[in-house]
Amino acid sequence: MTPSxxxxxxxYAIHVNQPGDSxxxxxxxxxxxxxxxxxxxHFHDFYEICILLDRTAAHIIEGSLYEIQPLDIVLLRPSLxxxxxxxxxxxxxxxxxxxxxxxxxxxxxxxxxxxxxxxNKPVPIFRFTEERRKEVLAPINDIFAISQQPSVLQSVMIxxxxxxxLCALHRYSPENxxxxxxxxxxxxxxxxxxxxxxxxxxxxxxxxxxVSKRFYVSAHHLSRQFNKVTGFTFxxxxxxxxxxxxxxxxxxxxxxxxxxxxQCGFTSFSQFNRIFNKQNGMSPSAYRRSRHSQSExxxxxxxxxxxxxxxxx
Numbered sequence: 001m002t003p004s005x006x007x008x009x010x011x012y013a014i015h016v017n018q019p020g021d022s023x024x025x026x027x028x029x030x031x032x033x034x035x036x037x038x039x040x041x042h043f044h045d046f047y048e049i050c051i052l053l054d055r056t057a058a059h060i061i062e063g064s065l066y067e068i069q070p071l072d073i074v075l076l077r078p079s080l081x082x083x084x085x086x087x088x089x090x091x092x093x094x095x096x097x098x099x100x101x102x103x104x105x106x107x108x109x110x111x112x113x114x115x116x117x118x119x120n121k122p123v124p125i126f127r128f129t130e131e132r133r134k135e136v137l138a139p140i141n142d143i144f145a146i147s148q149q150p151s152v153l154q155s156v157m158i159x160x161x162x163x164x165x166l167c168a169l170h171r172y173s174p175e176n177x178x179x180x181x182x183x184x185x186x187x188x189x190x191x192x193x194x195x196x197x198x199x200x201x202x203x204x205x206x207x208x209x210x211v212s213k214r215f216y217v218s219a220h221h222l223s224r225q226f227n228k229v230t231g232f233t234f235x236x237x238x239x240x241x242x243x244x245x246x247x248x249x250x251x252x253x254x255x256x257x258x259x260x261x262x263q264c265g266f267t268s269f270s271q272f273n274r275i276f277n278k279q280n281g282m283s284p285s286a287y288r289r290s291r292h293s294q295s296e297x298x299x300x301x302x303x304x305x306x307x308x309x310x311x312x313x
Contacts, residue, residue: 007144014147025099031091046100048076053093058085063195073126077119127178139165191229202241250288
């Protein structure tokens with residue numbers, strides 16, 4: 001292993017707690033082949049970081065396509081609609097980190113808010129020079145070493161090193177050298193532009209006819225190509241984007257559910273309630289209650305090296 005490259009052992013996983021706990025880490029060292037590409041974009045309620053170790057790949061984030069090179073660091077905040085596209089051929093190696101972390105520690109609230117601001121950058125992908133990359137990724141290599149040395153403090157050490165990693169990312173974020181390049185066919189780029197437009201305007205009235213005129217494409221052609229490129233119909237994508245944002249408001253605000261529905265672009269509460277139930281298997285009020293009770297569970301740190309849970313992508 002050269003100093004600038006991440007430590008790697010195929011099929012190795014590091015766990016602290018489990019997804020759903022208010023604090024958990026899952027570092028998954030593995031390969032991902034083209035045949036396992038996800039058909040649809042998805043989102044989840046935890047943070048995710050992807051670091052490609054070799055070859056190239058692409059990330060579709062909120063309807064925008066980003067090309068990824070080895071050792072680029074992709075940051076995905078909760079409820080960000082995304083999917084990864086891996087190339088044909090030999091499966092690329094990658095480190096996938098999924099985690100959740102309480103940020104309401106007394107006296108540290110504002111610091112954590114600033115630390116996590118790196119997940120809200122307009123382009124949530126970081127590319128550094130070799131020297132800087134070595135410094136940023138050093139805490140992740142430390143975590144790999146710590147995981148192989150059983151200790152009663154192992155979980156605390158992993159947590160400490162991960163915060164150190166985030167702090168390094170934040171400190172050097174002004175040096176980010178990632179530049180997004182236009183790739184793919186003209187029609188694919190237009191469909192991704194439409195998807196991105198939906199994410200920026202989901203609170204407004206979005207009709208197929210209105211959007212097709214805005215992007216100078218027939219409604220019929222837009223409908224067919226949008227489904228082909230994204231895996232969703234135009235209406236499904238609009239509804240999914242609105243529901244995703246409603247979920248965040250339900251969890252992170254005390255606003256009335258009727259107000260949330262209106263702010264997320266739904267013309268009636270009955271429509272919102274019906275679509276929310278269809279996508280989540282429960283009502284908006286039940287969703288808010290269940291997630292709040294889940295986040296209030298007591299956290300117990302347990303360091304272990306179990307069998308991998310499989311990809312959480």
